[in-house]
Amino acid sequence: MKPTLDTVLLEARQITKRWPGVVALDGVDFRVYAGKVNALVGENGAGKSTLMNILSGVYADYEGEVLLAGQPIRFRTTAEAQRVGVTMVHQELNLIPQLNVAENIFLGREPLNLLGMIDYDRMHREAQQHLQRVGFTHDSHTTLCDLKVGEQQLVEIAKALSLQARILIFDEPTSSLSEQETQTLFRLIDELKKDGVGLVYITHKMDELSRLADYVTVLRDGHLIGEHRVHDTTTDEIVRLMVGRERKDLFVKNDHPKGEVALEVRSLSLEKRLQNRTLKLDDISFEVRRGEVLGIYGLMGAGRTEVVETLFGLHGAEARGVLRIGEREFLPQSPREAMDAGIALIPEDRKHDGLVLGMDIARNTTLASLVKVLRWGSIDRKREEAEAERYRDELAIKSHSVYQLTGELSGGNQQKVVLAKMLRTEPQILLLDEPTRGIDINAKNEIYKLIDRLAAEGRAVVVISSEMPEIMALSDRILTLSAGRLTGCFNRTEFTEEALLKASLPTV
Amino acid sequence: MLSKSIFRIDRSILRPLVALLVMALAMSFLSENFATSDNFFNVMRQVSVNLCISVGMTLVILTGGIDLSVGSILALSGAVAAGLIKTGISCEGVNLYVSFTFFGVVVVALLVGAFLGWFNGLMVTRFKVPPFIATLGMLTIARGMTMLYTNGHPITGLGAQFEYLGTGWFCGVPMPVLVAAVVVVVFALFMRKSPWGRYIYAIGGNERASRLSGISVNRIKLFVYTMAGLLSAVAALIVTARLDSAQPNAGSGYELDSIAAVVIGGTSLNGGKGSIWGTVIGALIIGVLNNGLVLLNVSPFWQQVIKGLVILLAVIMDRMSAKEQA
Numbered sequence: 052m053k054p055t056l057d058t059v060l061l062e063a064r065q066i067t068k069r070w071p072g073v074v075a076l077d078g079v080d081f082r083v084y085a086g087k088v089n090a091l092v093g094e095n096g097a098g099k100s101t102l103m104n105i106l107s108g109v110y111a112d113y114e115g116e117v118l119l120a121g122q123p124i125r126f127r128t129t130a131e132a133q134r135v136g137v138t139m140v141h142q143e144l145n146l147i148p149q150l151n152v153a154e155n156i157f158l159g160r161e162p163l164n165l166l167g168m169i170d171y172d173r174m175h176r177e178a179q180q181h182l183q184r185v186g187f188t189h190d191s192h193t194t195l196c197d198l199k200v201g202e203q204q205l206v207e208i209a210k211a212l213s214l215q216a217r218i219l220i221f222d223e224p225t226s227s228l229s230e231q232e233t234q235t236l237f238r239l240i241d242e243l244k245k246d247g248v249g250l251v252y253i254t255h256k257m258d259e260l261s262r263l264a265d266y267v268t269v270l271r272d273g274h275l276i277g278e279h280r281v282h283d284t285t286t287d288e289i290v291r292l293m294v295g296r297e298r299k300d301l302f303v304k305n306d307h308p309k310g311e312v313a314l315e316v317r318s319l320s321l322e323k324r325l326q327n328r329t330l331k332l333d334d335i336s337f338e339v340r341r342g343e344v345l346g347i348y349g350l351m352g353a354g355r356t357e358v359v360e361t362l363f364g365l366h367g368a369e370a371r372g373v374l375r376i377g378e379r380e381f382l383p384q385s386p387r388e389a390m391d392a393g394i395a396l397i398p399e400d401r402k403h404d405g406l407v408l409g410m411d412i413a414r415n416t417t418l419a420s421l422v423k424v425l426r427w428g429s430i431d432r433k434r435e436e437a438e439a440e441r442y443r444d445e446l447a448i449k450s451h452s453v454y455q456l457t458g459e460l461s462g463g464n465q466q467k468v469v470l471a472k473m474l475r476t477e478p479q480i481l482l483l484d485e486p487t488r489g490i491d492i493n494a495k496n497e498i499y500k501l502i503d504r505l506a507a508e509g510r511a512v513v514v515i516s517s518e519m520p521e522i523m524a525l526s527d528r529i530l531t532l533s534a535g536r537l538t539g540c541f542n543r544t545e546f547t548e549e550a551l552l553k554a555s556l557p558t559v
Numbered sequence: 560m561l562s563k564s565i566f567r568i569d570r571s572i573l574r575p576l577v578a579l580l581v582m583a584l585a586m587s588f589l590s591e592n593f594a595t596s597d598n599f600f601n602v603m604r605q606v607s608v609n610l611c612i613s614v615g616m617t618l619v620i621l622t623g624g625i626d627l628s629v630g631s632i633l634a635l636s637g638a639v640a641a642g643l644i645k646t647g648i649s650c651e652g653v654n655l656y657v658s659f660t661f662f663g664v665v666v667v668a669l670l671v672g673a674f675l676g677w678f679n680g681l682m683v684t685r686f687k688v689p690p691f692i693a694t695l696g697m698l699t700i701a702r703g704m705t706m707l708y709t710n711g712h713p714i715t716g717l718g719a720q721f722e723y724l725g726t727g728w729f730c731g732v733p734m735p736v737l738v739a740a741v742v743v744v745v746f747a748l749f750m751r752k753s754p755w756g757r758y759i760y761a762i763g764g765n766e767r768a769s770r771l772s773g774i775s776v777n778r779i780k781l782f783v784y785t786m787a788g789l790l791s792a793v794a795a796l797i798v799t800a801r802l803d804s805a806q807p808n809a810g811s812g813y814e815l816d817s818i819a820a821v822v823i824g825g826t827s828l829n830g831g832k833g834s835i836w837g838t839v840i841g842a843l844i845i846g847v848l849n850n851g852l853v854l855l856n857v858s859p860f861w862q863q864v865i866k867g868l869v870i871l872l873a874v875i876m877d878r879m880s881a882k883e884q885a
Contacts, residue, residue, distance in 0.1 A: 405771070409762065410761065410764055419773050421757060422754065473773065
């Protein structure tokens with residue numbers, strides 16, 4: 052890095068963070084400058100949030116050192132970081148839905164009166180001042196859960212302001228804000244810069260860089276790719292830096308003939324409000340043929356998982372649109388209905404959604420198709436065992452027997468049990484949501500080969516993945532999603548990392 | 560092959576089984592009245608009531624729920640049974656009188672219990688009321704309805720057939736014990752061999768994964784609460800028959816003995832882990848404890864303290880063994 056004239060407030064040197072089996076950050080340097088915005092960019096899983104969680108005291112366990120105004124410092128808690136002026140505005144909101152706005156802002160540091168009771172008047176008065184700065188228009192007595200997600204984000208920012216932060220970290224703050232709220236936030240950031248506050252801004256939106264940032268730091272796969280002055284670079288250059296990894300060809304796809312359309316999706320829409328976020332899909336249409344592997348790529352929160360969940364009948368009441376399978380047109384209202392129509396979902400979170408961890412391999416394998424091992428209405432344990440053995444051999448599930456608990460298996464083997472469970476339902480359409488997340492390289496390769504084989508046997512396969520090389524290696528076609536909309540469709544000859552990433556980046 | 564798989568003893572119930580044997584052995588040294596055949600059948604008769612309820616409770620707890628209303632459902636089903644056999648149904652205005660045979664009464668009483676349980680299930684599944692609250696509501700509702708139905712007075716004098724159910728013997732086994740044994744074997748079979756039994760374990764182990772495996776979670780939950788109500792009614796028939804009387808305050812506090820039996824038997828309150836056979840042993844432990852403390856002339860106040868400590872001890876040991884495995 053070139054030396055600069057700007058004052059460095061906070062500096063991270065050679066930060067390495069290891070998770071079991073993974074290096075999330077590998078010797079990364081990072082600086083926060085007084086009165087400047089250093090934008091942090093990179094793909095999903097590049098290590099942006101991990102790095103910021105270290106700087107803001109969420110993770111205390113890491114290698115390397117952090118210097119605050121030149122002095123080495125090690126935060127053990129977020130409260131410790133906040134006390135010296137380092138605050139992070141998280142993307143997933145850390146607010147309490149049942150409390151009101153002011154109570155949330157001052158949670159844990161309520162102003163007290165002489166009797167040691169909470170001084171509500173002062174609390175609301177001070178809250179109001181901070182709220183005004185972020186352009187929050189409701190009363191500070193409003194209960195948090197009555198606010199929209201974007202408004203809650205503003206409260207979170209107001210809370211950060213109330214902490215008198217000298218260093219403020221924003222993690223994709225505009226992803227839930229309206230256009231007007233975004234403009235207010237930008238003006239606020241300008242003000243904070245004038246006050247000499249050091250700012251870090253994580254974003255996927257390239258056009259925000261030129262508007263806000265002075266520096267841009269690119270991370271890729273846990274490595275620092277470089278820090279640049281925004282003036283000296285271009286959007287294309289940054290996108291190239293974000294994805295520019297060397298090709299490692301793990302897997303060579305075979306080309307099989309495509310058959311008729313197995314599944315046609317027309318105008319799939321969804322609007323479902325959860326406690327702290329809204330699931331949203333907007334008019335999504337596509338088709339998958341027999342023998343085809345269709346990839347779906349998008350950044351976090353683009354709606355990838357929502358698409359396959361809706362196809363699998365998990366959002367029946369809130370979804371609109373039609374699936375056509377053969378002659379049948381319908382929208383599944385439950386997983387059972389989807390499975391009966393030949394659809395299978397391998398969910399993203401195998402521990403929470405895929406397996407009963409306290410049950411053995413055999414019982415998990417037959418769970419979705421128990422009727423097939425019944426004799427006279429009761430479970431035929433011999434047949435169940437034989438079936439489980441067959442899948443254990445076929446998918447090379449490593450275990451000491453089919454009666455080993457799935458909770459004791461490695462991630463890759465757990466995933467294979469989930470696959471076995473869904474393959475036993477004899478699906479014609481397979482939906483795989485991040486099928487290789489968190490599993491080792493050998494198991495990954497086995498799953499790639501399995502996907503290839505399933506397609507070769509004439510099934511239609513839909514694969515979601517955040518890993519670009521993976522999805523490009525597996526897919527015949529890739530759809531890109533952004534903010535719940537379909538933003539692109541690429542044939543195999545058109546696959547480039549730049550093109551896919553560009554199509555998935557949200558626009559302001 | 561059938562018998563082997565039904566009576567196969569899980570490793571998890573080994574610990575309560577050993578505890579039961581040690582307790583029984585200790586009691587027979589401490590009191591000469593314990594190890595007699597009279598006392599044996601006495602204990603078994605007492606246990607049979609709690610056991611019927613606890614089998615239903617096991618199903619509910621295996622799904623991760625709880626049922627506090629079993630005692631009140633017992634009271635109402637018992638009162639309805641006694642009322643019908645004594646006076647039938649009469650409508651004064653239209654000069655209608657319906658009398659019931661013994662079997663008619665049994666069927667109606669069971670239906671009452673099943674309906675109240677089903678109502679619990681409806682609250683839990685359709686209206687998403689937490690099981691603790693839903694069944695707490697039913698605890699009060701069913702008790703109140705019992706009071707309304709009986710005007711707060713016991714209904715006594717129920718006839719020979721009822722008496723036989725409570726105090727009779729069949730092939731050398733007391734009737735209540737026979738009933739409980741049938742319930743245990745039927746449900747042990749059901750849990751081990753039927754798909755629904757498997758689904759009950761799966762839902763308690765991981766509800767989301769069960770749903771994503773196409774299991775109709777709500778239907779199964781509705782079923783387990785209905786069964787808990789039905790089995791409370793079975794227990795009600797035994798209690799009513801044994802006393803030859805339906806007491807308006809019958810069964811109060813039974814939910815606690817039942818939960819204790821399930822937990823001591825090694826079933827996890829988080830659901831997904833446990834067995835009917837564990838519950839059988841748990842119920843026997845409670846029965847032996849109750850009986851032994853009486854034989855040893857321990858004051859009723861101390862009996863409660865000791866029972867509470869045993870429950871805590873059982874759960875602590877369970878937790879410690881779970882930690883060892885992890």
